[in-house]
Amino acid sequence: MTKRTSLSIFSSVVFALFLREVQTRFGTKRLGYFWAILDPLSKIIVFSLVKAALMDRSMPGVDYPVFLATGFLTFGFFQAFMNGSMNSFDANRALFVYKQVKPIDAIVSRFCLEFLVMSVAIMVFVGFGMYIGLDVLPKDLSMVLLAVLWLGVFAFGVGVLFAVLASFYETFAKVIGFLGTPLFFLSGLLYTVESLPPVAREIVLYNPVIHFIEMIHGNYFLVLDTQYVDYQYMMYWTIIPLFVGLYFYIKSEKKILAS
Amino acid sequence: MIKLANVTKYFKTDGEKKYILKNVSFTLPEGVNLGILGRNGAGKSTFLRMLGGIDFPSSGTITSDKSFSWPMGLAGGFQGSMTGRQNVKFVCRIYGKNEEEITSIISYVQEFAEIGEYFDMPIKLYSSGMKSRLSFGLSLAFEFDYLIIDETLSVGDENFKKKATAALKKKIESCNVLLVSHSMGTLKEICDVGVVLHEGVLHYFNKIEDAIGYYHTINMQTSVQKNNVVQSSAVYCDDGRVFDDINAAAMFYKMRPFSIIQALEKNNGSHMFLKKVFYKDGHPKPLFQKWQHFDDATIIGSDGVIFENAEEATSFYRERFINKKIDEDHIANVLLTEEKFSALLRVKFYYLSEFQ
Numbered sequence: 001m002t003k004r005t006s007l008s009i010f011s012s013v014v015f016a017l018f019l020r021e022v023q024t025r026f027g028t029k030r031l032g033y034f035w036a037i038l039d040p041l042s043k044i045i046v047f048s049l050v051k052a053a054l055m056d057r058s059m060p061g062v063d064y065p066v067f068l069a070t071g072f073l074t075f076g077f078f079q080a081f082m083n084g085s086m087n088s089f090d091a092n093r094a095l096f097v098y099k100q101v102k103p104i105d106a107i108v109s110r111f112c113l114e115f116l117v118m119s120v121a122i123m124v125f126v127g128f129g130m131y132i133g134l135d136v137l138p139k140d141l142s143m144v145l146l147a148v149l150w151l152g153v154f155a156f157g158v159g160v161l162f163a164v165l166a167s168f169y170e171t172f173a174k175v176i177g178f179l180g181t182p183l184f185f186l187s188g189l190l191y192t193v194e195s196l197p198p199v200a201r202e203i204v205l206y207n208p209v210i211h212f213i214e215m216i217h218g219n220y221f222l223v224l225d226t227q228y229v230d231y232q233y234m235m236y237w238t239i240i241p242l243f244v245g246l247y248f249y250i251k252s253e254k255k256i257l258a259s
Numbered sequence: 260m261i262k263l264a265n266v267t268k269y270f271k272t273d274g275e276k277k278y279i280l281k282n283v284s285f286t287l288p289e290g291v292n293l294g295i296l297g298r299n300g301a302g303k304s305t306f307l308r309m310l311g312g313i314d315f316p317s318s319g320t321i322t323s324d325k326s327f328s329w330p331m332g333l334a335g336g337f338q339g340s341m342t343g344r345q346n347v348k349f350v351c352r353i354y355g356k357n358e359e360e361i362t363s364i365i366s367y368v369q370e371f372a373e374i375g376e377y378f379d380m381p382i383k384l385y386s387s388g389m390k391s392r393l394s395f396g397l398s399l400a401f402e403f404d405y406l407i408i409d410e411t412l413s414v415g416d417e418n419f420k421k422k423a424t425a426a427l428k429k430k431i432e433s434c435n436v437l438l439v440s441h442s443m444g445t446l447k448e449i450c451d452v453g454v455v456l457h458e459g460v461l462h463y464f465n466k467i468e469d470a471i472g473y474y475h476t477i478n479m480q481t482s483v484q485k486n487n488v489v490q491s492s493a494v495y496c497d498d499g500r501v502f503d504d505i506n507a508a509a510m511f512y513k514m515r516p517f518s519i520i521q522a523l524e525k526n527n528g529s530h531m532f533l534k535k536v537f538y539k540d541g542h543p544k545p546l547f548q549k550w551q552h553f554d555d556a557t558i559i560g561s562d563g564v565i566f567e568n569a570e571e572a573t574s575f576y577r578e579r580f581i582n583k584k585i586d587e588d589h590i591a592n593v594l595l596t597e598e599k600f601s602a603l604l605r606v607k608f609y610y611l612s613e614f615q
Contacts, residue, residue, distance in 0.1 A: 023341055094336050099329070257314070
């Protein structure tokens with residue numbers, strides 16, 4: 001057998017795992033494709049109706065369904081990847097009999113999958129929105145893309161860290177699972193930071209996710225801005241978990257494989 | 260060549276360290292097939308996985324510049340909702356095969372596994388036999404310096420077993436094997452050298468026969484040590500297993516306790532199918548004898564008992580089951596029927612010559 005470089009092994013394993021995840025998620029249940037669209041769509045409809053029912057007239061100049069869509073799609077990716085990364089070691093444990101397959105490959109392939117699902121969903125929504133005549137084009141496309149990609153890097157770092165921690169402390173995954181619902185309401189998906197009272201503003205801004213969502217919203221809609229986005233705070237949350245996570249991972253890779 | 264340097268491996272159970280290897284240094288010479296023996300729980304499988312690079316020592320290093328297969332015959336690496344073909348493709352991709360190689364590997368595996376249209380159905384619909392066929396074929400389709408086999412030679416039906424053994428023998432002309440097995444026959448057939456794992460120590464033998472001999476010795480010793488006094492009810496078996504009593508042995512081999520008792524009483528060669536010899540400790544230890552004296556009339560019951568002819572069988576069962584009212588020609592008559600099944604005894608009979 002010819003020797004392969006570690007990069008080519010890594011890429012072929014990630015690619016194989018990626019195809020495998022695509023096959024298992026979308027192959028057998030045709031609904032898989034559908035679900036990626038239906039899940040955010042149903043939430044958008046529900047919350048739009050709630051807002052209409054409450055006769056809430058805040059956020060003039062913003063198409064509320066579009067506002068919801070931008071948040072739900074990106075936050076959905078973040079949440080799906082968080083949950084996915086934490087069980088990616090266990091879900092792929094049987095594959096560790098193949099020497100080439102390392103635990104991190106499972107995280108990377110899952111990341112690629114979730115990111116792709118989000119990208120496709122965004123494209124579908126933009127296309128559909130344009131078709132029914134909603135104002136779906138962003139104010140500053142490049143900044144929105146930067147925000148989404150940054151969110152990806154942030155999610156990856158946190159995902160690696162959480163996955164390693166979850167592999168050693170079983171309760172950790174459960175705690176993070178509990179945090180999912182509050183996080184949904186504390187991440188600025190349904191409102192802007194500006195619309196909150198100052199005390200609440202201060203509290204929610206400790207949540208790093210809301211900065212990403214605000215950055216997306218602020219650059220997407222003409223009438224909104226990014227005055228509450230703290231880029232430095234976002235950078236801390238991107239770099240520290242990523243490096244700490246990778247450090248712990250390298251330290252404990254053999255332990256994860258053997259356990 | 261595989262080199263172990265100061266290798267220690269332990270598992271923690273209830274805060275206590277259970278050692279599999281304790282500071283072991285050892286070099287496996289090039290070009291030999293290695294059999295790994297040890298009592299249950301001695302860590303054979305873990306040792307095998309460490310040699311193959313998918314488990315790691317607690318301290319020390321294992322180095323080798325050879326390539327190793329995954330533990331062969333293992334169905335764990337399959338994804339149930341994917342088809343056989345998709346699973347094979349997945350493994351090919353991991354190994355960085357190009358499209359052309361993937362096509363040839365797929366056709367090889369498909370041909371070897373003989374699972375027909377199931378090849379394109381989800382694995383979760385497979386029987387365990389089909390899974391092993393697929394995974395066995397898959398392992399053989401790749402080139403490795405060492406094949407890693409963990410007691411998988413006994414999977415599938417008789418026909419497939421023959422085919423698998425033949426294919427494996429052909430394969431090991433071009434590569435070597437690291438094998439864990441409880442079957443002494445398989446070990447002798449395939450391996451040249453052996454190691455015995457016992458209480459954290461690795462004993463290496465240049466000849467597999469010596470390893471098997473040593474394994475039997477420690478088997479006896481451990482059992483005596485464990486019980487401190489000789490336990491007269493313990494039953495030993497020539498495949499190296501020890502049981503607390505006759506019932507345990509009977510349960511394990513799925514035979515009636517009577518069959519075991521009968522073998523014990525005969526004490527010299529047994530009535531057991533599979534040619535096992537049992538004896539109680541404390542009795543003189545007879546040498547292993549194969550069941551050789553059989554002719555066309557020799558029959559075997561599905562309960563594992565062998566008889567020289569139908570008359571002997573009838574008298575045996577008449578004696579054991581007095582209240583069943585078995586008539587004198589019962590088994591002879593049963594043998595004339597097509598199913599050769601005695602509803603009275605719930606036993607099916609075969610001529611032993613059918614198995615030769």
